[in-house]
Amino acid sequence: MKPQIQMRTPQLVKLVEVIHVEATRGKGTEEDPARIVHQYWSKEGVLLAEKDEY
Secondary structure (H helix, E strand, C coil), X not given: CCCCCCCCCCCCCCCCCXXXXXXXXXXXXXXXXXEEEEEEECCCCCEEXXXXXX
């Protein structure tokens, strides 16, 4: 049985600037296909998130 998720009012909502990078990754093989990876960086150079759909 799945637990019930309660939606709550957010504590903070804030618009922030980030740097969106599209980077190529993979060797182009079946085991490691070439693909585009999306990365989100802070202005200070800290990687905040990465989306790699492989």
